[in-house]
Amino acid sequence: MLKNLVIFTFLLLFGHNLSAQNKTDSVYLFTFFRGNGEDGLHLAASKDGLDWEILKNDQSFLTPVLSPDKLMRDPCIIKGGDGLYHMVWTVSWTQKGIGYAKSKDLINWSEQLYIPVMEQEENARNTWAPEITYDPKTKTYLIYWSTTITGSFPETQIEAENAYNHRIYYTKTKDFKSFEPTMLLYEPGFNCIDATIVPYKNKWMMVIKDETREPAQKNLKLAFADHMEGPYGPASSAITGDYWAEGPTVNYKNGEWYVYFDRYIDNYYGLIKSKDLKQWEDLTPQLNFPKGIRHGTIFTVSQKEYQKLKAVKPN
Numbered sequence: 001m002l003k004n005l006v007i008f009t010f011l012l013l014f015g016h017n018l019s020a021q022n023k024t025d026s027v028y029l030f031t032f033f034r035g036n037g038e039d040g041l042h043l044a045a046s047k048d049g050l051d052w053e054i055l056k057n058d059q060s061f062l063t064p065v066l067s068p069d070k071l072m073r074d075p076c077i078i079k080g081g082d083g084l085y086h087m088v089w090t091v092s093w094t095q096k097g098i099g100y101a102k103s104k105d106l107i108n109w110s111e112q113l114y115i116p117v118m119e120q121e122e123n124a125r126n127t128w129a130p131e132i133t134y135d136p137k138t139k140t141y142l143i144y145w146s147t148t149i150t151g152s153f154p155e156t157q158i159e160a161e162n163a164y165n166h167r168i169y170y171t172k173t174k175d176f177k178s179f180e181p182t183m184l185l186y187e188p189g190f191n192c193i194d195a196t197i198v199p200y201k202n203k204w205m206m207v208i209k210d211e212t213r214e215p216a217q218k219n220l221k222l223a224f225a226d227h228m229e230g231p232y233g234p235a236s237s238a239i240t241g242d243y244w245a246e247g248p249t250v251n252y253k254n255g256e257w258y259v260y261f262d263r264y265i266d267n268y269y270g271l272i273k274s275k276d277l278k279q280w281e282d283l284t285p286q287l288n289f290p291k292g293i294r295h296g297t298i299f300t301v302s303q304k305e306y307q308k309l310k311a312v313k314p315n
């Protein structure tokens with residue numbers, strides 16, 4: 001009884017990411033980008049997680065200004081313990097930092113901040129697809145991303161695909177002003193990108209892309225840890241099918257896990273669901289996503305917040 005109560009309380013604290021989906025007045029939002037991310041943050045909305053509508057006539061809600069490239073790829077948004085929406089994104093294909101901004105309403109945004117998470121690594125080549133996970137017990141935000149550091153992990157180094165050989169790194173913060181030193185988050189023994197972390201029972205679950213090219217994997221796998229920052233155990237077998245997948249984002253609804261992902265070779269989004277994280281059902285044929293959207297995250301807002309977003313007029 002006590003164990004079940006602890007688990008329930010733990011999940012309840014993550015209402016902005018998981019259990020809020022069960023609220024009758026909540027609406028799903030999905031962040032995404034177009035093209036190379038030049039014009040910034042796009043949003044889509046859904047009442048059931050299957051049929052989606054694009055907001056603001058597919059115009060950007062925030063134009064990127066950071067880095068020489070001024071890109072906003074892979075936008076990730078969560079609602080923090082302070083009630084604000086916090087977003088991180090990829091600012092460039094080659095920069096050693098990530099972008100950050102916050103908002104009360106997803107319409108009016110703070111000044112964009114460049115966080116130099118890998119600037120201390122001389123041989124770091126990139127910082128891709130950052131995400132945020134919040135731990136309400138410690139009131140701490142975990143920010144994590146994938147980076148190739150030339151010379152690291154030579155056992156999985158190949159020359160194909162521009163010799164990228166990623167692992168997952170992280171920093172932690174409580175206020176997005178001061179950040180802990182960057183550390184290695186996950187080294188599964190293979191080239192990996194696009195991690196996303198959610199609470200699972202009284203533990204943590206990571207969904208990650210196996211980026212191995214030879215022989216090709218390019219699929220999604222799971223890993224679990226007792227603590228948000230790990231250590232995470234061995235990666236599972238693939239949960240996606242015989243196609244290339246990346247950019248996972250997770251929704252938990254009515255006792256089932258939903259994983260959305262970018263089938264980037266096929267140019268459309270995929271969706272699978274599972275009750276036990278072992279047997280997966282493909283819901284892609286039921287998914288009505290706008291064409292051409294790229295790597296984003298799912299989260300919920302109130303009906304009131306949704307109506308305000310829907311009322312924003314195109315420029």
